Amino acid sequence: MGKISRQQLMIFSSVYVAYTLYVYVRRSFSYTIPILVTEGRLDKKQLGLIISSQSLAYTLSKFGCGILGDFVSPRILLCVGLACTGLTAIIFTGFDSVFLLSFWWFLNGVANGPGWTSIGRILKAWCSPEQFGTVWSVVSTSMNLAGTVGPIVTTLLVTKLGWRYCIQIAGSAAVVVALFCFAVVKDRPGSETVNQRKNDKKKDDKEPETNISRKELLFLPGFLGNCCCYLGTALVQHGVLQWSQLFIVQEKHQSLLTGSGFLSSVDIGGFVGSFLAGYLSDYMVSKNPSIPRPVIRKTLVLYFEILLGCVLYFFTVHISEASSSATMTVVGFLIGVGTYGPIAMFGVMAMESAPDKIAGTAHAISSMFSNFGLLLAGFPLSYVSSLLDWQTSFLLLVTLVIVIVSYLLLKLKAELSSFKLASGKRCNVFTVVFH
Numbered sequence: 001m002g003k004i005s006r007q008q009l010m011i012f013s014s015v016y017v018a019y020t021l022y023v024y025v026r027r028s029f030s031y032t033i034p035i036l037v038t039e040g041r042l043d044k045k046q047l048g049l050i051i052s053s054q055s056l057a058y059t060l061s062k063f064g065c066g067i068l069g070d071f072v073s074p075r076i077l078l079c080v081g082l083a084c085t086g087l088t089a090i091i092f093t094g095f096d097s098v099f100l101l102s103f104w105w106f107l108n109g110v111a112n113g114p115g116w117t118s119i120g121r122i123l124k125a126w127c128s129p130e131q132f133g134t135v136w137s138v139v140s141t142s143m144n145l146a147g148t149v150g151p152i153v154t155t156l157l158v159t160k161l162g163w164r165y166c167i168q169i170a171g172s173a174a175v176v177v178a179l180f181c182f183a184v185v186k187d188r189p190g191s192e193t194v195n196q197r198k199n200d201k202k203k204d205d206k207e208p209e210t211n212i213s214r215k216e217l218l219f220l221p222g223f224l225g226n227c228c229c230y231l232g233t234a235l236v237q238h239g240v241l242q243w244s245q246l247f248i249v250q251e252k253h254q255s256l257l258t259g260s261g262f263l264s265s266v267d268i269g270g271f272v273g274s275f276l277a278g279y280l281s282d283y284m285v286s287k288n289p290s291i292p293r294p295v296i297r298k299t300l301v302l303y304f305e306i307l308l309g310c311v312l313y314f315f316t317v318h319i320s321e322a323s324s325s326a327t328m329t330v331v332g333f334l335i336g337v338g339t340y341g342p343i344a345m346f347g348v349m350a351m352e353s354a355p356d357k358i359a360g361t362a363h364a365i366s367s368m369f370s371n372f373g374l375l376l377a378g379f380p381l382s383y384v385s386s387l388l389d390w391q392t393s394f395l396l397l398v399t400l401v402i403v404i405v406s407y408l409l410l411k412l413k414a415e416l417s418s419f420k421l422a423s424g425k426r427c428n429v430f431t432v433v434f435h
Contacts, residue, residue: 004131007189011126012135014184015119016142018082021174022115023146025089026054028170029105030242031154031263032163034249034256046098048382051242053102054109055378059371061113066364074118074125079182081114086174093164120351120363125188137278137344144274144340147241147267151260217362222294223353225411227369229301230346232404234373236308236397237339239381240266244315247390253321254328261325262332269336277304277341281348291427295415297349301342302408308338309401316394346370 004012030051036042042050069077088111092104119139127135157166218224244266245259277300284296311334319331350366385393416427 004135008126011122011185012139014181015078015122016139018078018177018181018185019115019119019139019142020146021170021177022082022085022112023143024150025085025167025170025174026058026108026112027146027150027241028089028154028167029054029092031151031245031260032158032166033242034245034259035155035158035163037246037250038256042098044382044386045379048379049098050102050105051382052375052378052380053106054112055238055371055375057106057109058112059109059368059375061110062115062117062371063113063364063368065114066117066360066367069114069117069121069364070358070360073187074121075182075185075187077114078118078122078185079178081111081118082178082181083175084111085115086171086178087111089171089174090168093167117360117364117367120347121360122185122187124351134278134282136348137274140278140340140344140347141271141274144267144270144336147270148264150267151245151263155256155260217354217358217365220353222298222411222415223350223362225407226298226346226349226353227366229342229404229407230350230366231369231373232400233305233308233339233342233346234370235376235381236312236373236401237343238374238377239394239397240312240335240339242377243381243385243390243393247394248319248328251390252319252323254323258325258328262328265329265332266336266339269333269338270340271336272333273304273337273339273341274344276337277301277344278348281345290425291419292415293352294349295412295419297345298408298412298415301345302405302412304338304341304345305401305405305408307334308342309398309405311335311338312394312401313398316391316398343370 033047036047037044065077065081085108088104088108092101092108095101095104120136123135123139124132154166157169241263245256245263248254248259248262249256281297281300284300285293288296311331315331315335319328346366347363350363354362381393384396420426
């Protein structure tokens with residue numbers, strides 16, 4: 001990885017803080033759910049409806065903004081989106097009607113759409129090819145920072161000030177940071193250096209199918225399968241983030257603070273998982289240049305998914321009222337590692353699968369699948385839990401991880417067989433990582 005300049009550091013730090021607030025404001029209502037349920041203000045179906053309204057809007061908005069980002073300044077999208085995210089959150093707190101709460105949280109989801117799409121384009125413009133993967137992974141940990149600090153800060157603020165003031169504070173901070181980013185962040189470096197032109201030429205030379213159209217993206221080998229795996233992993237991720245605290249309090253009979261601590265440990269694990277995924281995949285790609293990059297990254301995703309399935313099963317079946325805080329913390333940490341590692345990789349694989357001119361669209365399509373997972377983790381999952389219970393709902397998530405692992409094993413077996421025929425080299429999912 002090349003040296004990062006002072007201006008790059010300022011840009012990366014600014015978008016890191018901006019996306020931290022994007023994520024915290026988006027999740028702020030979810031963090032208040034256990035208290036709202038305890039006070040009897042809203043039932044699970046009403047809560048699920050409000051959350052799903054935001055998830056649906058976020059899904060559609062992120063997809064649209066991904067395509068729009070190819071034509072509109074990513075700096076403008078970033079700042080306007082963050083400011084509107086803060087304003088809609090503040091207005092949201094002024095109502096009690098479930099319909100109006102759902103309406104304003106829907107608009108909040110729309111405002112959240114440009115966040116990561118615009119940041120991804122800014123990072124790609126400001127990074128050399130050697131820096132992009134690592135910087136992407138590091139900046140993506142901003143969502144983990146929001147998830148680590150968010151539950152605890154929200155619990156403390158809600159206890160002292162109430163849930164409305166808590167969300168208002170988060171919204172106000174988002175507006176302030178949006179104004180700061182508008183002044184500091186630039187779409188791309190002001191002057192193009194010789195090295196940057198060389199890097200651009202190098203990237204163009206590595207693109208095998210520069211004439212591919214947006215309509216043909218879904219038919220790229222493995223692209224649709226990766227998108228479906230992204231959907232399933234996102235469903236597990238947001239199912240844990242949105243409902244595990246309630247599961248811990250209601251069915252595991254742990255304290256609210258323990259539930260908040262568990263969520264924080266998930267996102268601490270997410271820090272580690274995101275960074276490890278980016279660093280290890282880049283290291284493995286450089287160490288095994290003859291093996292296709294998608295095969296290497298997919299193999300790493302497989303190991304993360306296996307870890308996720310095992311730990312999520314332990315959490316669902318074996319955690320009880322007698323479980324210690326240390327056990328809860330370790331389990332949450334490992335779930336975070338197993339969840340966020342693949343999430344980081346799916347985004348990178350999507351952008352690498354298409355030429356630069358439509359990389360934003362490729363990421364938008366994969367993100368749309370991810371956000372369908374987010375949508376399913378809202379009302380549909382809460383509805384299943386109302387028919388059955390939370391333990392059964394989480395066992396369904398475990399089953400979904402098993403399906404993803406099975407698909408990856410079969411896909412990698414086929415791809416490694418093709419690689420063996422083409423190169424004459426023997427390789428398997430173990431030697432790709434540990435050779």
